[in-house]
Structures are given as structure tokens and as C-alpha cells.
């Protein structure tokens with residue numbers, strides 16, 4: 451038995467000093483391995499700014515670990531000996547350091563979990579995989595919670611998380627006598643809505659070097675690097691979050707579902723990119739938000755709404771991901787097969803709402819929740835876009851997108867591809883909803899009030915066509931009883947007009963050029979990747 455150090459690989463979304471794999475390690479007996487690897491940049495061809503964020507945050511985190519006394523073996527993308535995969539690099543590092551074992555916190559994605567499990571066979575040292583303790587709900591607890599229920603509804607899970615953390619609790623009762631204040635959170639934009647700017651971080655020398663690397667190595671990936679201003683350290687993430695607490699949290703709830711052209715971040719926290727790579731702790735964030743309410747600086751509906759997203763929804767989708775993978779990646783309950791249109795990548799469409807969402811996404815690798823769900827997701831649902839194409843797009847374009855959080859949101863919440871395990875009904879809406887919640891329609895080439903015909907808002911006919919097309923599967927859903935009753939009251943000519951108008955619009959869609967999302971176009975299922983190649 452060798453007496454070498456323990457090798458601790460730290461992945462690009464594990465940048466937390468309290469990480470379980472580091473917690474019991476003494477620096478003297480540990481080599482931390484961090485790897486910029488080609489395969490991780492290509493399993494989908496991520497937005498340039500997403501790669502830059504991860505590489506820059508990794509390089510800063512490595513520096514911080516060194517300051518704490520750890521030996522960090524950091525493999526840069528341009529290292530001539532870089533094998534291009536986690537498996538190749540871990541195997542080489544075990545030999546290089548004569549490591550006596552490998553210890554790693556469980557990864558965020560199923561495909562990486564397959565890789566790590568294969569190391570148990572391919573490496574001749576012990577591989578220890580530890581739970582990721584950065585989440586409130588350990589996965590075994592989630593599986594137990596889900597096993598006892600017919601339906602997995604977030605609301606009940608969320609209450610358990612409130613009890614567990616004590617957030618917004620008075621003893622065993624929710625503060626204010628209610629668990630959920632969402633009814634107060636549904637306002638559209640209005641004249642008073644002038645969202646303050648989010649914190650921006652000027653690239654330092656490390657980030658500038660990474661930006662040059664990404665520009666040189668990933669020139670044809672989606673997105674721009676010009677406006678890169680993401681927090682790349684824990685200190686910057688804390689500063690960004692503090693700015694949110696002070697300037698946007700009080701109105702976060704009021705405008706949570708509102709959209710305004712050009713107001714790219716509205717009153718959202720815009721903290722998810724930092725949060726999902728580990729630069730800030732979710733419960734700590736929630737405690738700070740709670741303090742804003744307790745000290746009278748933010749209303750309960752804003753604070754409860756924010757906390758529900760973090761300890762409710764975020765934890766819930768993670769549980770669902772691990773419970774339903776790998777099937778979730780192939781789910782397609784509504785048999786949607788239409789390829790993604792090219793304008794999802796270029797933004798070149800007359801639809802003002804979609805054009806604005808794609809514009810902000812290209813520019814910053816971010817769009818806020820309601821743009822993602824009710825513009826892009828809603829369009830995908832109504833137009834019957836392939837869930838796999840849509841999931842790839844979301845995974846590529848958003849800086850905060852890792853499959854554990856992206857896939858349940860896309861396949862479950864937006865597309866109903868899981869048949870309603872996650873959402874009790876499809877989130878389908880016509881143009882009237884977008885008009886109510888945004889100022890997009892006034893600037894659009896289409897007329898939101900027109901139901902059919904050439905310049906009618908495409909969402910209108912698509913909405914009825916979606917219901918008609920999926921009647922067999924959806925008409926029995928009690929939450930869709932009203933729209934189906936309306937549909938059935940229409941005469942056959944009117945129904946045909948809607949369906950013809952939708953068909954005419956769908957015919958105009960230009961399928962996306964191959965290769966935006968993946969190098970291997972038309973290749974096998976999305977879950978196959980480096981795991982099998984390098985095992």
C-alpha cells in the first residue's frame with residue numbers, strides 16, 4: 451500500500467471552501483486537482499461567457515486554496531499534456547502524485563457520476579464519493595420523501611425545508627401565518643418600474659487571461675464575451691448579493707413575473723451563476739434575506755418568494771433530477787419532435803419578446819426566470835419543439851445551467867415532457883399573458899390582439915393548436931378544464947382557422963444549423979459522453 455497523499459479533484463461547479471471532499475482533509479496530506487478539460491466544454495458547446503466564468507472562478511479558487519496551504523495541481527486547457535477529460539486527468543494525477551486514494555464530492559450531473567463510478571474499476575486506488583452537503587436536502591432524504599407520495603408537489607417539500615432550516619418560522623408555524631405569499635407577487639411592469647443596476651465586476655488579470663483563452667479557443671461558440679462582468683470569487687458573489695438585498699429585494703416579489711424590453715435583470719438577484727458553482731451558500735443567502743424582512747427593510751412576499759426559490763424549488767428540482775435520471779433526458783410525453791428554429795440562436799425574428807430574450811442571453815449568458823419560462827419555454831411547448839433540442843439550448847446558453855437544475859426545469863416545468871410529474875399542468879399561454887406581463891407587444895411586428903392570420907401574434911393560434919393537438923393527453927387534466935371547454939364551444943370553422951394559422955406559422959420556421967449545441971450532430975442520446983469514451 452502506497453503512502454502518498456489523497457487526491458481531491460474539485461470540479462468547476464464545486465468551488466466552495468466548505469466542500470465535503472475538502473472538509474476533513476489536512477493540507478499536508480492532500481493534493482487538490484483542478485482541471486480545465488476539453489470534454490467539459492464540448493458535451494454541449496457552452497456559451498463563451500459560461501466557460502469564461504467557470505475557468506476564471508476555478509483559477510481564483512485554486513489561488514485561495516493555495517493561500518490556505520493546500521497543494522493544488524491545476525491543469526490548464528492549454529497544457530500540452532492535457533488529456534481532455536476528467537478521467538484522463540485524474541488517472542494521470544494519481545500516478546504523478548502516487549496518490550493513495552481519490553476523494554471527491556458527488557458531481558452535479560448524472561453523466562459525470564457515471565464517469566466517477568467507472569474510476570472504481572479503472573483506477574487501482576480507493577475512490578471515495580462524498581455527499582454534496584451544500585444542499586439542504588440530502589438525496590436519500592429526498593428519495594424517501596418522494597417514495598411515500600403519489601404526486602411530488604414542491605409546496606409540501608418546501609414546507610419541510612422551512613421546518614428543517616428554521617427559515618421564516620415562528621416555532622413550528624410559518625411567519626405571517628402563511629407558507630406562501632405568491633398571490634401578492636404577480637404584478638406586470640408599470641411606470642414606477644425602474645430596476646437598479648446589478649453589481650458588475652471588471653475583469654482582473656486572471657479573468658482577462660481567461661477571456662483571451664476562450665476567445666481564441668471557442669470562437670464559434672454561442673454568445674459574446676464583451677460584457678463579461680460576473681462575480682468570479684466568493685467575495686465578489688457576497689458583494690453582488692448584498693447589492694441585491696439593498697437595492698432590489700424589496701421589489702423582487704412585486705416584479706418577479708414582469709418583463710421589460712432592455713431591462714435584462716429586472717429585480718432578480720442574478721446570483722444563480724455564482725450560486726451554482728459554489729461561490730455563495732444558499733442557506734446563508736436566505737438568512738440574510740430573512741434579516742431584511744425581520745428588520746423591516748423588505749416585505750414578506752418578496753423575502754418568502756426569494757427563499758422559496760432557493761430552499762424550495764432549487765432543492766426540489768435537484769431531487770427530481772436524481773430520482774428520474776437517466777429517463778428524464780429522453781422524456782417526451784407530448785411526442786414533440788420539431789427541431790429548434792435558427793432564431794433561437796440568432797435572435798433574428800420579428801417576435802419582439804423572443805428577440806429580446808435571445809439578445810440578453812447572447813450578451814450576458816443570462817435571462818431571468820419569466821423570460822426563460824413564459825417566452826422561450828412557452829414558445830417551445832406550443833410549437834412542439836423537441837425536448838432534447840430545447841434542453842441542449844438551455845444548457846448551452848445560461849451561465850447558471852448545469853443539468854441537475856436545467857433538465858427538470860426544461861423537460862418538467864416548461865415542456866411537460868415528463869407527463870406532469872413536476873408540474874400539475876403545462877405552462878401554456880397565449881399572447882395575452884405576455885402582453886399583460888411585459889411591454890414587448892407594443893414594439894412587435896405582430897398584433898397581440900389578432901387571433902389568426904399573417905400578422906397575428908403567433909402565440910395565439912399556437913396556443914389553441916397546442917391544446918387541439920394534445921387533446922387526448924391533456925383534456926382530462928382538471929386544471930385545463932376551462933380552456934378545453936372554450937375550445938369545444940368554438941365552431942369547427944373557427945377551430946380550423948386557428949389550426950391553419952398555426953400550421954402556416956410553423957411552416958416558416960427555419961431549423962437551426964447543425965452544430966450550435968453539439969459537435970456530434972444527430973449523435974446518440976445526450977447522456978452518452980466522456981463517461982463511456984474514457985472508462
Ligand code: DLZ
Nearest residue numbers: 461462463485486487490491557558559
Ligand atoms: C461546465 C464546465 C466547463 C465548461 N468546463 C469545466 C472544466 O473544464 N473543468 C471542470 O472541472 N468543470 C467544468 N465545467 C463544469 C463541469 O461540467 C461540472 O462539474 C459538471 O457539469 C458536473 O456538474
Ligand code: SF4
Nearest residue numbers: 801803884891894907
Ligand atoms: Fe411576443 Fe406576440 Fe407580443 Fe409579439 S405580439 S411580443 S410575438 S407575445
